[in-house]
Amino acid sequence: MRWFRTAAVAAAAVTLAACTSADETSAGPEGELVGSGTGDECTIDSPVPVGAVLSLTGAAASYGETQRNGLELAVDQLNEAGGVTYELTVEDDQTDPKQGITVFEQFTGSDPQSVIIGPTLSNTAKQTDPIAHEAGTPVLGISNTAEGITEIGNYVFRDSLTESAVIPETVAAATEAYGLQDVVVMYSNDDAFTESGYEAFAAALDEVGVEVSETITFSKSDTEFRALLEQAASSDPDALVVSALIEAAVPLVTQAREAGMQMPIIGGNGFNSPQLMADAGDAAEGVVVGAAWNSTADDPLTTEFIQSYEDEYGAQPDQFAAQAYAGMTLVDSAVRAGCSGEREAIRENLAGLSDVPTVLGEFSFTDGRDAEHPAVVQVVEDGSFAVLE
Amino acid sequence: MFADSSTTFTLIALTGVFAYSFYAVLVAGQLSLGQAGFASLAAFASTQAVPDEPMFGVVPPLAVGIVVGMVTGAFAAFVLGLPVTRLRGVFLAIATLGFAEMIRIVLINQSWTGGAQGLSVPKLVGPPEAWIAVGVIGFWFLRQGGSKLGRALAAIREDELAAKAMGIDVTRYRLAAFVTAGAVAGLFGVLWVHFSRFADPNEFSFAFAVDGLVTTVVGGSTFFLGPLLGSGFFTAVPELQRAVGIEAGWLRPFIAGVLLLVVVLFLPDGFGGLVSKLGRLRRWGGPVLARGSLVPRSPMPDRTMDGTSPPPALPAPKLPPPGDEVVRMSGVSKDYGGVHAVRDVDLEIRGGEILGLIGPNGAGKTTLVNILTGMTEPSAGEVRVLGVRLGGSVPAHRVALAGVSRTFQHSKLFERLSVLDNVLVGTHRVAPSTLLRRMLFLPSARRTERQVLASALARLERVGLAERATTPAGDLAYGDQRRLEIARALAAQPSLLVLDEPAAGMNHVEAAELSELIRTLADDGITVLLIEHNVRMVLDTCTRVVVLDFGEVIASGEPDVVARDPHVVEAYLGTAAEGEAELAVETSAHEADGSGEQ
Numbered sequence: 001m002r003w004f005r006t007a008a009v010a011a012a013a014v015t016l017a018a019c020t021s022a023d024e025t026s027a028g029p030e031g032e033l034v035g036s037g038t039g040d041e042c043t044i045d046s047p048v049p050v051g052a053v054l055s056l057t058g059a060a061a062s063y064g065e066t067q068r069n070g071l072e073l074a075v076d077q078l079n080e081a082g083g084v085t086y087e088l089t090v091e092d093d094q095t096d097p098k099q100g101i102t103v104f105e106q107f108t109g110s111d112p113q114s115v116i117i118g119p120t121l122s123n124t125a126k127q128t129d130p131i132a133h134e135a136g137t138p139v140l141g142i143s144n145t146a147e148g149i150t151e152i153g154n155y156v157f158r159d160s161l162t163e164s165a166v167i168p169e170t171v172a173a174a175t176e177a178y179g180l181q182d183v184v185v186m187y188s189n190d191d192a193f194t195e196s197g198y199e200a201f202a203a204a205l206d207e208v209g210v211e212v213s214e215t216i217t218f219s220k221s222d223t224e225f226r227a228l229l230e231q232a233a234s235s236d237p238d239a240l241v242v243s244a245l246i247e248a249a250v251p252l253v254t255q256a257r258e259a260g261m262q263m264p265i266i267g268g269n270g271f272n273s274p275q276l277m278a279d280a281g282d283a284a285e286g287v288v289v290g291a292a293w294n295s296t297a298d299d300p301l302t303t304e305f306i307q308s309y310e311d312e313y314g315a316q317p318d319q320f321a322a323q324a325y326a327g328m329t330l331v332d333s334a335v336r337a338g339c340s341g342e343r344e345a346i347r348e349n350l351a352g353l354s355d356v357p358t359v360l361g362e363f364s365f366t367d368g369r370d371a372e373h374p375a376v377v378q379v380v381e382d383g384s385f386a387v388l389e
Numbered sequence: 390m391f392a393d394s395s396t397t398f399t400l401i402a403l404t405g406v407f408a409y410s411f412y413a414v415l416v417a418g419q420l421s422l423g424q425a426g427f428a429s430l431a432a433f434a435s436t437q438a439v440p441d442e443p444m445f446g447v448v449p450p451l452a453v454g455i456v457v458g459m460v461t462g463a464f465a466a467f468v469l470g471l472p473v474t475r476l477r478g479v480f481l482a483i484a485t486l487g488f489a490e491m492i493r494i495v496l497i498n499q500s501w502t503g504g505a506q507g508l509s510v511p512k513l514v515g516p517p518e519a520w521i522a523v524g525v526i527g528f529w530f531l532r533q534g535g536s537k538l539g540r541a542l543a544a545i546r547e548d549e550l551a552a553k554a555m556g557i558d559v560t561r562y563r564l565a566a567f568v569t570a571g572a573v574a575g576l577f578g579v580l581w582v583h584f585s586r587f588a589d590p591n592e593f594s595f596a597f598a599v600d601g602l603v604t605t606v607v608g609g610s611t612f613f614l615g616p617l618l619g620s621g622f623f624t625a626v627p628e629l630q631r632a633v634g635i636e637a638g639w640l641r642p643f644i645a646g647v648l649l650l651v652v653v654l655f656l657p658d659g660f661g662g663l664v665s666k667l668g669r670l671r672r673w674g675g676p677v678l679a680r681g682s683l684v685p686r687s688p689m690p691d692r693t694m695d696g697t698s699p700p701p702a703l704p705a706p707k708l709p710p711p712g713d714e715v716v717r718m719s720g721v722s723k724d725y726g727g728v729h730a731v732r733d734v735d736l737e738i739r740g741g742e743i744l745g746l747i748g749p750n751g752a753g754k755t756t757l758v759n760i761l762t763g764m765t766e767p768s769a770g771e772v773r774v775l776g777v778r779l780g781g782s783v784p785a786h787r788v789a790l791a792g793v794s795r796t797f798q799h800s801k802l803f804e805r806l807s808v809l810d811n812v813l814v815g816t817h818r819v820a821p822s823t824l825l826r827r828m829l830f831l832p833s834a835r836r837t838e839r840q841v842l843a844s845a846l847a848r849l850e851r852v853g854l855a856e857r858a859t860t861p862a863g864d865l866a867y868g869d870q871r872r873l874e875i876a877r878a879l880a881a882q883p884s885l886l887v888l889d890e891p892a893a894g895m896n897h898v899e900a901a902e903l904s905e906l907i908r909t910l911a912d913d914g915i916t917v918l919l920i921e922h923n924v925r926m927v928l929d930t931c932t933r934v935v936v937l938d939f940g941e942v943i944a945s946g947e948p949d950v951v952a953r954d955p956h957v958v959e960a961y962l963g964t965a966a967e968g969e970a971e972l973a974v975e976t977s978a979h980e981a982d983g984s985g986e987q
Contacts, residue, residue, distance in 0.1 A: 057642050092637035097585055097592065098400055099627060105396040106631075123507060123592070127585040130512070146506055190497045190591065192506040 033114065033341035035084065040336065047087040048341030050075070050331065051113035053103050053128065055120040058095025063143060063320050064120050069313050070324030071117065077308070078332050084341070086328070093119050097127045104128040108135035114341045115140060117327050122146030123192055129156045138347040142327040143320055145269065146192050150369045157350050157369045159327050159360065161292040163193075163200040163269060166375045170290030171204035171241075173377040173388050174266050180239050182211040183266075184232040186252070187243035188220040197243035197268035205241070213237055220244070223251045229259050239288075243268035250279045257283035264288055264379075272319055277383050287380045288388060293322040293360055294376035296387060305359045326358040395516050401617070401624045402519035403580055408605040408616030409526045410574035415610035416530075416539070417566040418546030420478060422598040423485030424574035426492035427465050429593035431458035431575030432582040433502050436510050439583075451513040454579045455522075462575020463568050465492075470567040474560065489598060496590035507589035514584040522580055523617065526573055529828065530613040535838070536824040537817065542566055543611075544814040547803035554762065554801075555881060556789035556818040607652050609661020611805075618660035622652070703819050703840045705882050706792060708914040709775070711741035715885050715916045716761060721770030723756050723940075730756040732940040733770070738885065743907060743917045745931035745948070747924055749960060753940040754920045755798055758889055761918070762795050763788035775884055790818055792884035796874040796891055798920075804863030808854055808873055811862050812845040815880030819844075848876040852906065867894040872903075879910075886910065887918045892926055904930045924961075928952055936960065 035044030052071055055064035068090050075088045089111070093100035100119050107113045108131060116132055116139040119125050125144045132139040133153035141149055141158035150156050174180060183205065187198035205212055213235040216228050229252075232240060242252060242265060249271045256265065264286050271289045295306065295317075305325055309317040317325075333356045334349035335341050354364040361373045378385040410424045435454035443449055473484045496502045533539045541562050544552040549559055582588040600623075608619020626648060630641050656663050709715055716738040723731040731753045738744050748754050759765035761774060763785040772779040775791040789795075794815075803811050820841045826834035849855045852872040857865065862873060871891050878886055888907070892900045900923060907917055907930050921927045927934060928948040936944040936951060938960040944951050951957055 056638050090637055091631070092641065094627070094642070097587070098404075101585060102396055102400065102628070103631075123587065123589050126507065126509060126587040126589075130586055148506075148509065190494070190505050192504075192589075192591075195505045 034345075035339045035341075037083075038336070038339050040083070042083055042336045042339035044084050044335070044339065044341055046341070047079075047085040048115075048335055049087050049089065049113045050328075051103075051107035051111075051116045052088060052090045053093050053100055053107070053116060053118035053120075054090060055095040055124075056090070056092040058093075060095045060120050064092070064095075066318055066321040067118075067120060067142060067324040069309065070317065070321035071328055073305075073309055073312055073321075074325045074328030078328060084332065084335055086332075089113065093124060093128075095121065095124075097124045100124040100128045101131065104131040108132055108137045113137065114335075114343055115331055115346050117142055117324070117331070119144075122149060125149050126152070129153075132156070136347075137343050138350060140327050140331065140350070142323045146196055154351075154369065155347055157365060159330055159358075159363065159371045160323050161371050161373070161375055163197045164203070165371070166269060166290040166292060167197065167200040168204040168207065169375045170266060170288065170377050171201065171210070172208055173290075174239065174264065174288050175208045175210055177388055178239060178264055180210050182213045182235070182237055183239045183241050184214045184216065184235060184237040185212050185241045185243075186216045186218065186225075186228065186232065187268075188222070188245070188248055189217040191220040191245060194220065194243045194245060194268065194270060197270070201241050201243060201266075201268065212241075218244075218248070220248060222248055225252045225255050226259065229256050229261065233259065233261055237263065239264045239266055241266045243270065245270040246273045246275050249276060253280045253287060254283045262286070272378075274316055274318060277380060277385075281383075284380045284383075288377065289379075289385070290375055290377050291319055291385075292371075292373070292375055293319040294374075294378075294387065295319075295322075295385060296378075297361075297376075301357060302359050322359050326360045326363065329358045330356060330363065397624060397628055399514075399516045399519045399584065401620050402516070402523040403514075403577065403584060404601075404604060404620035404624060405523045405617040406519075406526055406573065406580060407577040407601045408608060408620050409523075409530060410570045410577060411602050411605035412530060412610055412613075412616045413570035413573055414566050415605060416546060417542040417563055418549075419474070419563060419566060420482045420602075421485040421567065421570060422482050422595070422602065423466070423469060423488045424570060424577075424601055425593040425595070425598035426485075426489030427462040427571045427574035428578030428581070429489075429496060429590060430465050430492055430578070431462040432578035432588050432593075433496055433508075433590075434458060434461040435579040436508055436582065436588055437501070439510070439513075449513075450511075451518060451579075451583060454513070454583065455576060458575040458579035459572045460575070462578065463572035466568045466571020466574075467564070470564045470571075474563040474567050486595065486598070489593070490595065493590050493593060502588070502590055505589075505591060507587055507591075510582050510586055510588055512583060512586045514580050519580060519584065522576060526576070527613060527617060532827045533824060534613055536827050537820050537822045538562070538565070538824045540810070540814050541817060543806060543810070544803055544817075547805060548801050550764070551797070551801040551803065552814070553764070553785040554789055554795050554797075555814055555877070556786050557814075558784070558786045560784075603649070607649065607656075607659050609656075609659030609664075611658060612661030612665045614664065615659055615661030618664065622660065703816070703844050703882075706819060706884070708884050709740040709916070711739075711914070713740040714738075714773075715740055715742075715775060716918075717771075717773045718761070719771050721757075721760060721767045721772060723753075723760060723765065724768045729940050731760065731767075734937075734940070734942055736935065736942070738916060738918060740884075740916055741911060741914060742933055743911050743919060743931045745927035745934040746918060746920045746937060747922075747927050747934060748937035751939075752937040752960075754937055755889060756940075757937065758795065758887055758918070758920060762793055762887060789881065792818075792881075793887060794818075794878035794881045794883035794885070795887035796871070796878050796889055798889040798893075800867075800870045800874055802862040802865075802870055802873060802877075805861060807859050808862055808865065809845060809849065809858040811873055811877050812848050812880045813841065815848070815877035816841050816844055818881040818883075844882075845880055848879045851879065852876040853902075868896075868899055871895065875903075875906075883915060885916045885918065887920075889920045890922060891919070892921055892923045900926050924952075 032046040033044060033048060035042050037043050054067050055061055075086045079085045091103045093103060107116050116137055119128055120143055122144045125141055129139050129152045133155040138155045141160060143160050144158050145160050145162045150158060188194045216232060253265055266288045272291045277284045306317060333353055334346050337349040338345040356363045363373045366372050377388040379388040414421045435458040438457040439450045439454040444453055469488050476484055497505050502508060541557045544557055545559055545562055553559055604619040604623050605616050609615030626645050635641055718734055718736040721731060721734045746754050760767050763779055763783055766781060774788055774793055777788060777791045821837055823834045823837050849858060852875055854873055892903055904926055911917055919931060931948055934948050934951040935942055936957045943956045943960060944954040
């Protein structure tokens with residue numbers, strides 16, 4: 001049956017290409033993107049165009065850079081494997097939604113891509129993803145964790161676990177490991193990412209019955225926390241629960257330890273960066289972070305990924321690189337599943353993916369096109385992340 | 390080449406609207422960074438107001454949002470403007486920046502805004518809406534440029550004190566510019582969120598405001614197309630870089646930065662300045678110059694009159710009848726710390742007089758003039774000028790509107806404006822407002838503008854500067870600048886003309902011509918107060934002379950009587966009377982060294 005469907009799609013595509021060859025907006029190698037064979041044997045003659053919209057400059061540049069590395073590494077490896085090749089175009093949104101909109105228009109219009117990866121930030125995604133959805137181009141978010149992204153439409157996917165997926169696991173594991181009774185929650189309330197992280201923490205703490213004796217807010221640009229920490233220490237909590245970006249996390253953790261607060265600090269995804277250990281040093285010991293990616297896993301996919309990333313870029317990959325890398329794995333799986341690099345086929349086959357082996361673990365999309373794969377709860381021990389037992 | 394030009398062009402239009410909100414205040418010389426706050430407030434207000442379906446079946450949802458947004462922006466600007474438009478320069482920038490930051494924090498902490506996670510809104514704005522909006526706003530500023538309001542704002546930008554002396558209510562006009570900026574920023578906020586489908590308080594940040602300011606300055610803040618040119622530039626640079634294939638990364642912002650630097654260094658007036666310099670656009674787009682068709686082909690219509698009747702003159706305000714009280718000062722003193730600049734002066738000026746006020750340096754002449762024109766508050770005493778009682782709360786522009794026009798000891802011209810524009814600002818007191826009529830192209834607006842122009846040109850003729858009408862005032866020779874100041878003061882059709890050392894820097898011939906001019910003004914019924922160093926000129930010109938020394942009146946009366954007064958001679962020569970001859974010699978010396986006596 002499957003050969004029949006493939007042939008039918010190919011025939012339809014050829015007809016379509018013939019009909020629309022004069023139409024600029026659907027120009028490009030549409031018809032040539034349908035190949036023969038399935039799965040590993042799938043062969044498509046033309047490279048499948050993949051557009052990535054990342055924040056390579058501006059405020060989020062540090063994330064965009066490792067995302068680009070992860071994508072390029074994956075594309076290089078996939079192209080080497082052959083059968084299906086990818087033509088990756090990386091564009092910069094300058095951490096500016098205006099640029100994101102422009103590039104998305106380009107990737108869905110004059111320079112059509114079969115799938116768009118990105119953008120780096122959730123708030124940009126809320127402005128760009130509707131463009132892709134309306135144009136019928138599938139988009140795969142690799143770092144969007146805010147609520148309401150995949151709800152934009154059925155062309156919008158993401159492989160990044162939301163805070164509401166990771167944090168309950170973090171809280172449950174930490175509660176069990178440390179026997180938490182009451183905690184103080186601190187978060188920066190002027191950032192979409194940390195605020196939704198806070199909401200997830202509050203819900204999860206409520207779920208496991210840990211009392212929140214105090215909730216303290218600060219700004220994402222703050223670096224001085226001594227007074228707030230004093231206030232937090234006054235209720236003598238079993239742990240500090242913090243939702244902050246890494247820029248605030250480092251001084252907060254450092255100042256807490258300086259003030260003699262030795263209790264565990266449970267962080268949101270913002271803490272999930274090697275920068276924490278590098279900048280906070282000994283103070284980072286005992287910080288608990290839930291993560292989408294287990295960098296200490298010993299399965300061959302992960303170790304090979306880390307090895308080749310280090311060979312290529314001379315640095316440790318972070319979670320952003322891993323999610324980017326996994327994003328290409330998913331795109332490749334979807335393309336091979338239907339042996340078609342066409343937009344509609346990719347959308348359909350992405351939605352159907354389940355239990356795909358990736359560096360993030362066995363990966364499936366939920367019915368709402370969100371990521372479903374095991375999270376990992378880590379604790380900083382001796383200067384590096386270890387799985388919290 | 391330009392990928393998906395519709396988005397690019399929409400962005401140009403939207404960024405242009407935002408830039409116009411900076412233009413609105415920059416034309417009045419105000420540096421405000423509050424526009425991001427107005428835009429944010431308006432955007433979120435509109436998200437609450439925009440209905441899902443057309444209102445009453447006909448009003449589109451976007452129109453409702455725009456009205457709500459613009460009213461919100463204007464209202465916020467009004468409330469903020471009341472206290473802060475009194476601030477100048479960087480202080481205004483800091484205050485408005487603080488406001489915008491406050492709005493951002495407040496909106497983040499509200500639940501109905503979605504906090505830091507923002508709010509998704511329907512897409513209602515595409516290229517047509519954006520271009521209609523920027524077209525309307527651009528048209529507004531084009532038509533504002535040549536109106537009375539536009540001239541007043543340009544005058545405030547160039548020299549606030551001189552603007553006040555021309556009867557311009559600086560506080561009110563600055564507030565008007567500020568409120569306009571608020572309304573335009575509000576419009577932008579509404580359009581932007583309904584274009585990007587997402588309202589996020591964090592987006593309207595400090596950096597966002599600075600982007601808007603830079604766009605406007607690079608585009609040009611004195612030419613109505615400037616904001617649009619700036620917006621085109623900043624939108625096109627990343628597009629072009631993508632088109633020529635520069636790899637994404639640090640190189641692009643670097644190139645953009647270098648381009649920005651080049652533009653700022655070599656085009657200090659922005660692209661708008663370049664365009665208006667290159668093209669004839671200057672004539673119909675300049676900040677103050679009336680629309681091209683309104684400026685006669687020859688700068689001197691009276692000389693090339695070709696049978697068409699001259700426009701009817703502006704209705705002249707009534708002059709006080711000869712002999713009536715124009716100014717009454719009694720017991721006026723002014724102390725600066727321990728220095729008594731003016732001591733217990735009684736002074737009366739009557740209609741039709743040419744009163745000369747003389748005295749050695751530091752005698753208190755200019756202080757007295759500043760008190761009389763409402764620019765300095767007296768420490769004691771009563772002053773009544775043309776029926777206006779001066780006191781603490783009477784601003785200088787009220788005195789000017791009552792009919793007092795003045796020149797300054799040191800020329801205070803609007804130097805970057807043309808000679809004609811300077812005089813047009815002078816008509817502020819008598820010219821009717823044309824802004825709304827101009828917007829609708831009503832013929833009556835044109836008629837009024839012809840009258841105003843004819844009136845201004847007539848003043849220039851009178852002082853002999855008609856040939857220089859299009860020269861920037863700052864490029865005039867010193868003596869011409871003094872004459873231009875007089876023309877500007879005359880354009881207000883004053884009852885009382887105060888000339889503060891008008892002959893400084895003039896040679897004998899010019900001074901004699903000036904003297905003649907002053908006498909003809911008096912013949913027209915204008916009362917003149919002449920402050921001069923050139924004693925001979927004062928004695929020749931004036932009907933009465935008052936002599937001031939050490940802040941006190943030491944003599945008053947007919948010129949030849951005063952000249953022989955022993956107190957006067959002593960004040961000037963430092964020794965007891967040696968006669969009129971001596972005084973005459975001394976005055977010659979004054980004339981010779983001219984402006985050195987400032």
